[in-house]
Amino acid sequence: MKILHVAQNYFPSVGGPQYTMKHLSEKLVSYYGDEVKVCTTNSLYNPEAKLFKKVVPAVESVGQVEVNRLPFNRWHYPLIEIAGKVHGKATGKPLPQTITKYRWELDSPAISSMIAKSNADVIMATTIIYSFADYPFWRFKTAKPKPFVLYGAIHLHKELPANSTLIKRAKACDCYIANTLFERDELIRYGVEEDKIATIGTGIDLNDFRTDLEESELFRQRNGIKETDVLIGFIGRLVKGKGVAILIDAFRKLYAENTNVKLLLAGGTTEYVPEIKRVIEEEKLPIILVENFVEELKQVLFNALDIFVLGSQSESFGVVFLEAWACKKPVVGSRMGAIQSLLSDGVDSLLFEPGNAENLKAVIQSLVNDSEARKSLGEKGYNKVVENYTWEKVVAKYRSAYELGIERFKSKALHNI
Numbered sequence: 001m002k003i004l005h006v007a008q009n010y011f012p013s014v015g016g017p018q019y020t021m022k023h024l025s026e027k028l029v030s031y032y033g034d035e036v037k038v039c040t041t042n043s044l045y046n047p048e049a050k051l052f053k054k055v056v057p058a059v060e061s062v063g064q065v066e067v068n069r070l071p072f073n074r075w076h077y078p079l080i081e082i083a084g085k086v087h088g089k090a091t092g093k094p095l096p097q098t099i100t101k102y103r104w105e106l107d108s109p110a111i112s113s114m115i116a117k118s119n120a121d122v123i124m125a126t127t128i129i130y131s132f133a134d135y136p137f138w139r140f141k142t143a144k145p146k147p148f149v150l151y152g153a154i155h156l157h158k159e160l161p162a163n164s165t166l167i168k169r170a171k172a173c174d175c176y177i178a179n180t181l182f183e184r185d186e187l188i189r190y191g192v193e194e195d196k197i198a199t200i201g202t203g204i205d206l207n208d209f210r211t212d213l214e215e216s217e218l219f220r221q222r223n224g225i226k227e228t229d230v231l232i233g234f235i236g237r238l239v240k241g242k243g244v245a246i247l248i249d250a251f252r253k254l255y256a257e258n259t260n261v262k263l264l265l266a267g268g269t270t271e272y273v274p275e276i277k278r279v280i281e282e283e284k285l286p287i288i289l290v291e292n293f294v295e296e297l298k299q300v301l302f303n304a305l306d307i308f309v310l311g312s313q314s315e316s317f318g319v320v321f322l323e324a325w326a327c328k329k330p331v332v333g334s335r336m337g338a339i340q341s342l343l344s345d346g347v348d349s350l351l352f353e354p355g356n357a358e359n360l361k362a363v364i365q366s367l368v369n370d371s372e373a374r375k376s377l378g379e380k381g382y383n384k385v386v387e388n389y390t391w392e393k394v395v396a397k398y399r400s401a402y403e404l405g406i407e408r409f410k411s412k413a414l415h416n417i
Contacts, residue, residue, distance in 0.1 A: 001034045003402065004118045004146075006125035006132050008047055008106060010040040010067060012055065014268055015237065016319050017126045017153055020202040026063035027395045034399075039114045042069035047106045047130075050077070051271070072108035097165070105131040116142045122402045124177075127316075128152035128166050136172035147409035149402055151177040153316040156186040157337040167191070174412065175405035177398070179317035182341035196408060198401035201342070202319050203394030204385060209299045209326035216303040223288050225262055225304075230368045233264035233305040235298065236320050238291070239272050243311025243334070248279060248287070250311070250360040254368070255285060261368060266290035266301050302327040306374060307367050313354045315339050321349070322389050325381030330374045332363055348381040 003025075009015060011022045021038065028034040044053040058069050080103040084095045094100070108131075115123060115135055123146050125132050133152075139145035150173035154166055167190045170176050176192060178184040178199045188194050225231055232251060236242055244265060251263045265276060269291050280287045290301065302308070308324035309332040316338050324331045325348070333339040335351035343349035350367065352360040367374050 001028075001032070001122065001399075001402065002120045003028060003034055003036045004039060004115070004120035004123045005036060006039045006111065006115060006123060008041060008127065008130050009043065009045070010038055010069070011062060013044050015046075016202070016317060017151075019319055020151075021126065022063070023203060023205075023391060024395060024398055025065045027391055028399065029064045031392070031395055032399065036064075037066045037068065037118075037120070039068050039070065039111055041072050041106070041108065041111070043072070047072050047074075047108075048077075048104045068114060070108060070110035070114065072106055072111070073102075076107075077103055101131065101165075105129065107131070118146060119144070120146060122147045122149060122406050124149040124151060124398075124402065124405075126151035126153055128154045128169050133169040133173075136169075136174070145413065147174050147402075147406045149173060149175045149177065149405040152183070152187075153179060154183060154187075155314045155316055155337070156183060157314050160190065164190075173405070174408040175401050177401050180338045180341035182338050183316065196404070198397065198404065200394060200397045200401065201317055201389060202322070203389050203391040204319070204322040204326055205391055206326050206385065209302060209323060211299040211303055213303060215300045219300055219304045223262075224286075225288075226260075228260055230261050230306045231264055231304060232261060232307045232309060232364060232368075233266070233301070234309055234311075235264075235266045235301055235323070236310065238265060238267040238270050238276065240275075241312065241314065243309070243313070244272065244276070246311040246355065246357050246360060247309050248276070248285075249357040250364060251287070252283070252285060253357065253361040254365060258365070258368065262286040262288065264288045264290070264301065264305065266293060268292055298323070299327070302329060305329050307332065307364060309360070309364065310334075310339075311352075311360060312339075318342060321381070322385050325378065325385045328375075328378035328382045330367055330377035331381060332360070332367070344380075344384075348377055348384055350377070 005021055005025055007017055007021045009018050025036045025038055028036050041047050042055050044055050045051045055069050060067055087095050111132055133150055136148050170187055170192045176197045178197055179201045181199055184197050184199045234247055238244055254261055302323055308329050310320055313334055321331050331349045333343050333351055334354040336354050345351040350363050352363045
């Protein structure tokens with residue numbers, strides 16, 4: 001099968017969609033002998049971000065996958081932001097979506113051109129918030145329209161308007177890949193056809209998280225973590241929206257009552273990192289900050305933890321939960337949406353009320369005080385990964401979704417001849 005994967009970012013950029021697309025692309029080649037090409041931006045950061053770092057070369061082979069990193073327009077971002085402030089002050093309303101989409105949805109004629117000229121058997125794109133998800137609306141104007149599968153990774157924790165662009169895109173694709181049953185059920189409620197939704201999620205290689213435990217112990221020792229200390233941690237993008245701020249707040253409350261706890265925050269540098277450093281310096285909290293670590297250190301960090309916490313209020317899945325479970329660590333997440341759909345409260349995880357730092361502190365405290373509960377939750381989380389989220393199982397499901405998209409497209413194409 002010839003496959004074109006379209007994504008806003010790709011390796012070496014980090015993030016949930018980047019992780020999934022790299023593993024999926026390379027494993028489709030190694031497991032099935034498929035020919036996979038990737039079409040992405042040339043930025044290390046999300047295309048709508050203020051930060052930009054060019055990734056080179058423009059075309060290279062990574063894991064037997066041809067990766068095409070294409071330019072996109074950014075010059076107009078400051079203009080749209082200024083216009084938004086002026087318009088808001090004058091009218092009390094935001095700019096219309098017809099304008100703001102050029103700030104947030106990715107403006108890249110080069111990506112659109114590569115999609116239009118593709119000779120793939122199927123095109124799969126992620127995520128739904130970017131303009132390349134509009135391909136089904138214009139593909140029949142091209143010489144060779146293709147089946148289109150959309151891995152939406154859509155955040156549905158808030159009600160969307162009936163005319164939402166995101167829902168229109170979900171309805172237009174030939175097959176929609178949902179991360180969780182929550183996402184599937186919400187899309188059906190919005191009118192997306194049930195029989196075209198494949199609920200899959202993402203995968204993990206358990207071998208990637210097996211490490212010499214001495215390395216994790218050395219990490220703890222080097223950072224002053226005693227055997228009697230409980231290390232709470234977050235590993236991911238160091239941004240406020242990922243729950244870093246509420247975790248710091250909960251840890252601040254916890255440490256005031258129990259000095260045998262420490263906090264690890266590890267991930268790539270972001271605009272929020274200076275605030276983390278300010279808290280560490282001014283409040284003298286025992287927070288260990290690890291920025292821009294090499295991939296090989298990830299398993300050491302996860303294995304060094306006693307408790308993993310993702311306090312985000314908006315996730316479409318949360319691959320970091322799988323990573324923590326792969327190391328048999330207990331996890332804590334928000335009681336909402338996709339997170340609540342993935343985690344089984346009291347079985348393989350504990351949930352807290354979204355945005356409630358006091359409740360998060362109490363949930364973490366319950367695990368700090370109960371090593372047996374930590375062990376039980378971690379082992380059951382590990383078993384969940386083995387049963388549902390190994391790459392062998394996940395890639396097979398993705399490939400079946402592509403085949404479903406191709407079949408549905410053939411039926412649709414007959415009506416557009």
